[in-house]
Amino acid sequence: MLVHFGAKEENIIYRMHEGKQHGIIVETVPEECTLVIIPDASSNDFEEHRELNEQGKTIIVMDHHEADHLSEHAIVVNNQFGYPNKSLSGVGIVYKVFQALEAIVPKVEEDYRYNVGMIAPHFLDLVAVGIIADVSDVSNLETMYYVQEGMANIHNPFLRTIIAGNQYKLSGDISPMKISFYIAPLINAMVRTGSQEQKEAMFLAMIKGDEIEQEDEGFGNTVSYADKALKICAAVKRKQDVLKNEGMVKLHLKITKNGMDKNKIIIGKAFRVADTLKGLIAMQLASAFKKPTLVLSKNKETNLWSGSGRGINQSDFKNFKDYLNSTNLFEYAEGHQGAFGAAIKDENLEKFIEQSNKDLEKYSFSNNYKIDLEYTSNQINADVIAQIASFSNHYSKGFEEPYILIKNIRVTERSLTIMGKNPDKPSIKIKVEDVNFIIFTTTKEKVEELKQMKYINVIGRANENIWNDDISYQIMITDYEKAIVKARDLF
CATH class of the missing domain: 3.10.310.30 (Diaminopimelate Epimerase; Chain A, domain 1)
Incomplete structure (x- = not known):
């Protein structure tokens, strides 16, 4: 962005935090810097702003976090002060600054990497991933637009490489939910757990992605920045999962003990x-x-x-x-x-x-589900599920996937199928006409309990499943209970 507006690349110094840090660490700002830009943080760093300002530096903060007041010693762009869309995350604020600058600052020269015209929209893919990864509320139409437009136009070479490497999991399309499960965690793991060198590799992949970083002339092998970074991200994510699970198990045992x-x-x-x-x-x-x-x-x-x-x-x-x-x-x-x-x-x-x-003595933290739709078992069919599932590319925080209550589902030996290779952790499918009700990874005891219930009420979410070009419609069961059924309820 800065180069686009005339800054020389050799004059730009960037720093990535070690671990999960926020805001300004004054002693890390080089003395020769005259302009300090902080994205997604620092609205509350009032003393740090003053100290840097007294050194003759200009500070620009692009942030979305709440603060008591605007800093007197920094230029603060923060949507919590006077902007109607409070849910826009830090990456969205950076994009808004880019938009504003592009509208008022003459371009030094046409950037050959992009089509003629405004360049800011070219980065909406990164904006979309950032908004989803930050679990921002997308109910505001501006935020929803950025997410939808970004997902529909993936330009960044590193994002394209991640998508190509996860085609099986993504099943050929991009949605906020799939970004949350398969793309954002890779980037998040690198930011939280990766070394500075590994973070640098990911950063360069976002900028130079398709360019060749290494070439082995002896074997004719080449490695792009994006391919190298994806391998590193996957390795760091595996390491993070091991450390996280070990820590979780130890703390869980300690808490219960x-x-x-x-x-x-x-x-x-x-x-x-x-x-x-x-x-x-x-x-x-x-x-x-x-x-x-x-x-x-x-x-x-x-x-x-x-x-x-x-x-x-x-x-x-x-x-x-x-x-x-x-x-x-x-x-x-x-x-x-x-x-x-x-x-x-x-x-x-x-x-x-x-x-x-x-x-909080009288407060119950048990699951409370907001039911959006309610049907009986004889009302539910594939057409209904298909219509609900058709909005899957929009579901995200603030526009959540609806919870569906389906009453009086009959459980019989014929309708119930046990799935999975591990008999101690089976999955269950209950077929009702042309809809499958699915429970993943339960126990043998739960299976027997379910068989004894005969009729159940379930809360779940609609899903379209595509396998070998065959489409089926499912309810992924979140919770269930035994149904008390009277004859009139079955018609």
Whole structure:
């Protein structure tokens, strides 16, 4: 972007944070820099802005995080101040700045890499992935437009390489859900767990992707920046998964052994967990215990417990971060309501546990499903499922995939099929006319329990399944219960 507006590439210095850091670290800013640009962070770095400003530097912040006020010593572009679309994430703010600059600043020369005309839209693929990866609300039409337009026009060579390498999983199309499962985690793993050298490889892949980085003349093999980065991303993701799962299992055992799972808010005391993994482990623990979760580690020098907090989606407890701040026991809780960083003094931790148990005594964190559609088993058919599934390329946070309640599904030996190679972790298919109801990875005990129910009510989501050019329609079961059926309910 800067080169496009006349900056010389040799005058641009960039720095990638080590681990999962945010904002400005003043001592890392080179003395010779006159312009400092910070994307997706730093709205609250008031002292750092002042210090750099006093050194004669201009600071531009492009951010979406909440702040008490606008900095007096920086140019802050933040949609939380006076812009109607509050859900646009950091990558969207960078795009808005690019749009504005392109509208008012003359281009030095036509960039040969792009078609004639405005260049900003060429980067909407990166904007779309960034919005989805940040789990931003897409219900605003501007945000939805960026996501849809970006997914429909993948230009970035590194993104194209990731998609090509995951064709089997992506099944030939791109959707927010598939980006969330198969593309964003690779990039996220590199940012959180990769070395600086590995992050550099991914960064260069996004810029130079198709260019050849290495060429082995002896064997005639060539490696592009994008191909090299994809291999590194996959390796780093595997490493991250191992570390995350090990940390999660240890904390889960520790929490249950010490009875901490009885608390209203789960607190995992992690002594040997990297900061970059705390949020991921907190998310897994929140899902396992179905309670808001903090994963914290203690700094012996500062006597502070710090780490990450994660809420639970299927709960009415939506303001986890604000609740922590309202107790006046935390040094800070900053970020999004359901995903944030927090710190608390050691002497306040037990006070918080006691207070939260009292404050939330009557609060149930059990799954609460907002039912969007309701049918009986004799009303559901493939045409209905096909219509609901046709919107799959739009479903994302703020425009969630609908939960469907289907009542009075009959379970018989003939309609029920056991699937999977592992008999201890079977999957289940219940066929009702031309619709399959699917439960993945359950237990033998659950299978027997299901057979005894005879009739069930299920909550699930619609899915179109394509296999060997054969299309079938499914309900992926999220939850179910035994149905009490009267004769009149079957007609």
